[in-house]
Amino acid sequence: MDIKDVENLAELAKLDLTEEEKNKLLSDVKEILDYVKVIESVNALDTETVYTIHNVWREDELKHPLFSRNLIINQFPDSQDGYLKVKKIL
Amino acid sequence: MIDLKNLTIEKAHEMMQKKKLTSVELVSACLKNIQEKNKELNIFLEIFDDALEQAKKADEIIKSGKGTKLTGIPIAIKDNMLITGRKTSSASKMLENYTASYDAFVIKKLKEVGAVLIGRTNMDEFAMGSSTENSVYGPVKNPIDPTRVPGGSSGGSAAAVAADMALGALGSDTGSSIRQPASLCGVVGMKPTYGVVSRFGITAMASSLDQVGPIAKTSKDAKIIFDCISGKDEMDSTSVNFLDFKVSPNKKAIGVPRDFLKEGVDPEVLKNFEESLEKLKKIGYAVKDIKMPSLEYSLPVYYIIMPAEVSTNLARLDGMRYGLRKDGIDMFDTFKKSRSAGFGPETRRRMILGAYVLSHGYYDAYYNKAWKLRHVIEKEFASVFKDVDFVVIPTAPTPAFKFGDKKSPLDMYLCDIFTTPANIAGLPAISVPSGFSIKGLPFGFQFNGPIFSDEAVFEIGKKFEEIRDMV
Numbered sequence: 001m002d003i004k005d006v007e008n009l010a011e012l013a014k015l016d017l018t019e020e021e022k023n024k025l026l027s028d029v030k031e032i033l034d035y036v037k038v039i040e041s042v043n044a045l046d047t048e049t050v051y052t053i054h055n056v057w058r059e060d061e062l063k064h065p066l067f068s069r070n071l072i073i074n075q076f077p078d079s080q081d082g083y084l085k086v087k088k089i090l
Numbered sequence: 091m092i093d094l095k096n097l098t099i100e101k102a103h104e105m106m107q108k109k110k111l112t113s114v115e116l117v118s119a120c121l122k123n124i125q126e127k128n129k130e131l132n133i134f135l136e137i138f139d140d141a142l143e144q145a146k147k148a149d150e151i152i153k154s155g156k157g158t159k160l161t162g163i164p165i166a167i168k169d170n171m172l173i174t175g176r177k178t179s180s181a182s183k184m185l186e187n188y189t190a191s192y193d194a195f196v197i198k199k200l201k202e203v204g205a206v207l208i209g210r211t212n213m214d215e216f217a218m219g220s221s222t223e224n225s226v227y228g229p230v231k232n233p234i235d236p237t238r239v240p241g242g243s244s245g246g247s248a249a250a251v252a253a254d255m256a257l258g259a260l261g262s263d264t265g266s267s268i269r270q271p272a273s274l275c276g277v278v279g280m281k282p283t284y285g286v287v288s289r290f291g292i293t294a295m296a297s298s299l300d301q302v303g304p305i306a307k308t309s310k311d312a313k314i315i316f317d318c319i320s321g322k323d324e325m326d327s328t329s330v331n332f333l334d335f336k337v338s339p340n341k342k343a344i345g346v347p348r349d350f351l352k353e354g355v356d357p358e359v360l361k362n363f364e365e366s367l368e369k370l371k372k373i374g375y376a377v378k379d380i381k382m383p384s385l386e387y388s389l390p391v392y393y394i395i396m397p398a399e400v401s402t403n404l405a406r407l408d409g410m411r412y413g414l415r416k417d418g419i420d421m422f423d424t425f426k427k428s429r430s431a432g433f434g435p436e437t438r439r440r441m442i443l444g445a446y447v448l449s450h451g452y453y454d455a456y457y458n459k460a461w462k463l464r465h466v467i468e469k470e471f472a473s474v475f476k477d478v479d480f481v482v483i484p485t486a487p488t489p490a491f492k493f494g495d496k497k498s499p500l501d502m503y504l505c506d507i508f509t510t511p512a513n514i515a516g517l518p519a520i521s522v523p524s525g526f527s528i529k530g531l532p533f534g535f536q537f538n539g540p541i542f543s544d545e546a547v548f549e550i551g552k553k554f555e556e557i558r559d560m561v
Binding site: 001005006009013014015016017021025028029032033035036037038039040042058066067068071072074075076077078084086087088089 | 174175188189190191192324325327328384387390391393394401405408409410411412413414415417418420421422423424425426427429430433438439441442443444445446449455456459460463466498499500503
């Protein structure tokens, strides 16, 4: 892992990092990866990756919403006429 | 004058039933305590202004004869659980001004029985940490010794109970966050079986590991809170109807994975652990050494799966619909500026780490492999539970440490070594106080039970409390 990797990951995680932060993160993450990579040595070939999950279905019925529309709208960092306002996308 | 130190939920309930105590009196005593000590200890981020109002209503419910065990009992709430109309910040700048638009399932349950929500407690930012030093509001001080950490991430909730500011508290536990602070503060903390308590309305950290649970002075009190908050919730599809699955082991055997206790454990912790085992033997438990070779991989597996889930869960915090927004030149720049201004160092570290283990080229080596090992660990537990009722481990490798003691992130992560197995395998586990170090710092003894044996876990906790003072 090098500083370029940290920059790419920061791009994926949508974070702006200072040079100092990048260097600190690089050494921290290296230390953590050194520790967790002990799992590489374990033989788990015969273990299937079974995600112990299953679908939970429900009827597609309209239910009375639990949420207060006003409380939600009041959280909008920027709004106009009850609509959420965001920056230009394209 | 109410003797808060020796007052349990059980006792307070009895006294209220017999009209020897009112909720208003009890809540007033807690509030007085909070006013006197909170400035120094930094346990509560907010004391709810309607606490006495809630207490008055609870007294009316009790008068009408409809009171249940938690009616009128002051409960502290971790700052990552939504309460309609109240701030829920997860001790982060990102959500500093976020006001909840609905009640978490567990909050709804507490409100239904007339429990008094007394305030929201300090924690590590987004529940990431083992000392509360990651809170944007500054750390909580351990009431037993204010020069030391209370543990984390539910450090405020554990300290609130230890400092008699509430009779019980809710915490959330992803890798240690209920049990480790309970241990460091000398109170009881219990992580239920995954799915037994709904996660609806809890700020998500790592969804396959997160679980809400009680912190209290005794196992009986913790059980009272658990009984109130557990149950199937249609808003959390991973929640189950606990009553359909209950398991009560009764072989009276306890397993000790000795190989797991060899490294990095404080000798005083080990000595206390051995003494506790002797006491369990005296009341008829067979204590067996067991081999669990995969247990040592729990922490590495945890520090792969958890950050992966963190990086995806926290992606929703982009400054668009709620939370902190810092305007940039366009949408992506606004995401970046908002997230960079809102998240603290530990949260960033875990998002970067999570993005790494999930990225193309590393996914198989880390994330996929970690899931395989997760199954190996689950299977190993299932197999030892054929022979023993509980697997016991100390809750934490050391008693409460000093602020700034853990120099690197990895040093801090190692605090979770004995608590992550229960999250990885989805098991119920309880930490019960088991004595004090020479310096007077509390130890915790941890029982891990099979999936859905939550009631048995409370039961053994209760028994352990009865015998722990034996010489």
